[in-house]
Amino acid sequence: MISYSITEINNLLKGEIIGDTNQKIEGPEELQKANSNQITFIGSNKYAKYWQDSKASTALVNYNLNIEPGENRAFIKVKNVDLAMxxxxxxxxxxxxxxxxxxxPTAVIHETAKIGNGCKIGPNCYVGKDVELGNDVILYPNVCVFDETIIGNNTIVWSGTIIRERCIIGSHCIFHTNVSIGADGFGYRPSADGRGLVKIPQIGNVIIGDYVEIGANSCVDRAKFSSTIIGDGCKIDNLVQIxxxxxxxxxCIMxxxxxxxxxxxxxxxVVIGGSASIKDHTTIHSGATVGAGSGVMSDVEAGKTVLGYPAQDARDMLKQWVAVKRFVKANS
Structure with missing residues (x-):
C-alpha cells in the first residue's frame, strides 16, 4: 500500500506544517470519517468544530483559519484547500x-479508418468509415465512433459512448459512460395540413475542443446546419443536455x-448551476453565473450572477425571497 510522511506530502504542496505526527498517510478521507492513517481537509470555520472529534492525524487547512492541531497531530496550511486536495x-x-x-479482436474497425500510434480499442467497439483516431486514444468496451469522425490525441472514451458521424473531437478529452455526441437535434414544425409534425433534418455536426470533460449520460446534439461547438477546457457534469x-x-462549467x-x-x-435551464437563442456573456434551478429567459451581461425563475440579478431575487418570507410570516 502506498503511504507518505507528512513531510513528503508537504514537499509536494509547498505549504506550512503546524504541529507534528509520525503517522504515515495512506489516503484522504472526509473529516468525520477519517482514520489516523488518513489526511482530511478543513476549508472553513464551519468545519473546524469537527476537528477535535476527528480521528485523522493530519489535515489540510486554509491558511487563514486560527485553530491548533493538538498532540501528535498536524496541519498543512495552504492557500487553497480544494486545489491542494x-x-x-x-x-x-x-x-x-x-x-x-x-x-x-472483437472490435470492428473499417478498413479506411486511420488508427494512431498507441491507441487502445476494447471489446465490441465499432470504428466506422474514414474515422481518424490520433495517438494514444483509448476506447473502452462498447464504444461506437461513426463515419468521418476525427478524435485528437490522448482522448479517453468510456464504455457506452456513441459519437455520431462527422464529429470533430479535440485532444486530451474525457467522455464518461453513455455520453451521446452528435445525435439529431430536436427540430420539428407543424405540418402544412396541421395534422402532424415535420422533422427538420439535422445535417451539421459537433465540434469539441481540447481538454473537455463530459459526464455520464450527457448529450451534445448535432447542429441543424453548421456546428454545435464546445470550447477548449469546458467541464460538463452528468445528465446535461446541450x-x-x-x-x-x-x-465553461455546466x-x-x-x-x-x-x-x-x-x-x-460561464458557470451554469445544477438543474438550470437556458432558453433558446439566448446569450450568456463571459464570466456570468447562473444559479442552480434558475430559468434564463433573456441575455445575461458579462460577469453578472442571476438566480430564480425567471432568472434575474441574484441580489434582487434574494431581496424578493426575503420580502416574501417576511410577508408569509406576518400573515401566518
Missing amino acids: AEILELFKLSTPVFDIDIH AHNSVMGRS AGHSGLAGSVTLGDG
Whole structure:
C-alpha cells in the first residue's frame, strides 16, 4: 500500500506544517470519517468544530483559519484547500482498467479508418468509415465512433459512448459512460395540413475542443446546419443536455441536470448551476453565473450572477425571497 510522511506530502504542496505526527498517510478521507492513517481537509470555520472529534492525524487547512492541531497531530496550511486536495488525490489515484490486447479482436474497425500510434480499442467497439483516431486514444468496451469522425490525441472514451458521424473531437478529452455526441437535434414544425409534425433534418455536426470533460449520460446534439461547438477546457457534469447549434466558449462549467436549448451562446468562463435551464437563442456573456434551478429567459451581461425563475440579478431575487418570507410570516 502506498503511504507518505507528512513531510513528503508537504514537499509536494509547498505549504506550512503546524504541529507534528509520525503517522504515515495512506489516503484522504472526509473529516468525520477519517482514520489516523488518513489526511482530511478543513476549508472553513464551519468545519473546524469537527476537528477535535476527528480521528485523522493530519489535515489540510486554509491558511487563514486560527485553530491548533493538538498532540501528535498536524496541519498543512495552504492557500487553497480544494486545489491542494486535488494534488493529494493525484498521489493516491488508482490505476485505470488494463487492456491485455491493445486492439481487441472483437472490435470492428473499417478498413479506411486511420488508427494512431498507441491507441487502445476494447471489446465490441465499432470504428466506422474514414474515422481518424490520433495517438494514444483509448476506447473502452462498447464504444461506437461513426463515419468521418476525427478524435485528437490522448482522448479517453468510456464504455457506452456513441459519437455520431462527422464529429470533430479535440485532444486530451474525457467522455464518461453513455455520453451521446452528435445525435439529431430536436427540430420539428407543424405540418402544412396541421395534422402532424415535420422533422427538420439535422445535417451539421459537433465540434469539441481540447481538454473537455463530459459526464455520464450527457448529450451534445448535432447542429441543424453548421456546428454545435464546445470550447477548449469546458467541464460538463452528468445528465446535461446541450442542444443543436449551441456554442460554448472556453472553460465553461455546466452542473448536473442543466440544459441549453437550441442556439444558446455562452462566453468564456460561464458557470451554469445544477438543474438550470437556458432558453433558446439566448446569450450568456463571459464570466456570468447562473444559479442552480434558475430559468434564463433573456441575455445575461458579462460577469453578472442571476438566480430564480425567471432568472434575474441574484441580489434582487434574494431581496424578493426575503420580502416574501417576511410577508408569509406576518400573515401566518
